[in-house]
Amino acid sequence: MVRFSNNVIGLLNFLTFLLSIPILVAGVWLSKQGSSECERWLEKPVIALGVFLMIVSLAGLIGACCRVSWLLWVYLLVMFLLIVVLFAFTIFAFVVTNKGAGEVVSNRGYKEYRLGDYSNWLQKRVNNAKTWNKIKSCLQSGKVCSEFQSKFLNDTVTEFYAENLSALQSGCCKPADECNFTYQNPTTWTKTANATLNNPDCDAWNNDPNVLCFACQSCKAGLLQNIKTDWKKVAIVNIIVLVFLIIVYSIGCCAFRNNRKENWKGY
Known part of the structure; x- marks a missing residue:
């Protein structure tokens, strides 16, 4: 059980790291090949998302697999903030898209x-x-x-x-x-x-x-009607993502606790 939570967090973050690579490549491609202002506007958020996922997944991967407690602590802090932001955005999306219809x-x-x-x-x-x-x-x-x-x-x-x-x-x-x-x-x-x-x-x-x-x-x-429709879909996806992140965060907490126990045993 001690190794299980660390292995799960390590595997999930390895998959996230692999996912960040095509996202980052797509952002760089948009910056080079974007033919319109709209496409070029997308490049910065896409690149930022790719870099963010890469850094966070590396922190979680190294923290879980190499038993580096401070890195795992940083990873859990970022995960907690991400959960709070996603939750707030989901509520906000439902509130601002509540009005309006054709x-x-x-x-x-x-x-x-x-x-x-x-x-x-x-x-x-x-x-x-x-x-x-x-x-x-x-x-x-x-x-x-x-x-x-x-x-x-x-x-x-x-x-x-x-x-x-x-x-x-x-x-x-x-x-x-x-x-x-x-x-x-x-x-x-x-x-x-x-x-x-x-x-x-x-x-x-x-x-x-x-x-x-x-x-x-x-x-x-x-x-605004398009935005309303899209944001409601995004909000529903966010709820699913939130459930997933909370599960991952819980497993990460177990891995962090396991790391601390093993570090104490080493003394």
């Missing part, structure tokens, strides 16, 4: 999104001009609307209104339904005499493929 539109296959429906914290993030300009650049370089236009190009107006559009497609690639614009094709709409311009997004709309509704509140709301 609004069903009569005779439409898609939903429309309103920025005011989402949490104030998320709204503040996307309403920051500097932040939104970076996000908008990513959406444009990601060809969200160019692919949308190609996919539905041959749709008649009736067919288009029946499409099940994603939150980003609905919010960023077409004007709001209440604008009452005339449909030409998915990304080309005509402002008519009976057009409603009460919604500021109606003025923001432009048929220019580089503009469209990327400056609209509905586009920001569509992004």
Whole structure:
């Protein structure tokens, strides 16, 4: 039993060390090959994650297999802090994504999104001009609307209104339904005499493929809907990871206690 906990911690950290290598390589690859600002933005978090996993796994591996108690103590401290951070983030993710949902539109296959429906914290993030300009650049370089236009190009107006559009497609690639614009094709709409311009997004709309509704509140709301969906998935994964980390932490505590007992026996 004394050796079992040390062997388990050693094995788990060896596997984590192997996992850190491709993560680190991916981060370096992004820094060299990233063609857009979005891809280059990812490089630092990926590299940081790879280095973090490598250092922590080495500390746990050496601490458990070589019976170095102080290294194992550092490893357990980092694990404890990681558990606390993950727990706090999981609660935070559930709280800030609790509000907001698409609004069903009569005779439409898609939903429309309103920025005011989402949490104030998320709204503040996307309403920051500097932040939104970076996000908008990513959406444009990601060809969200160019692919949308190609996919539905041959749709008649009736067919288009029946499409099940994603939150980003609905919010960023077409004007709001209440604008009452005339449909030409998915990304080309005509402002008519009976057009409603009460919604500021109606003025923001432009048929220019580089503009469209990327400056609209509905586009920001569509992004927040994606974030809400993704964060809820991440939060669920975090719960599973938390359970795993708590088990590993418990085994690590046993290994640390075993190391101290053997060190005392050596005196």
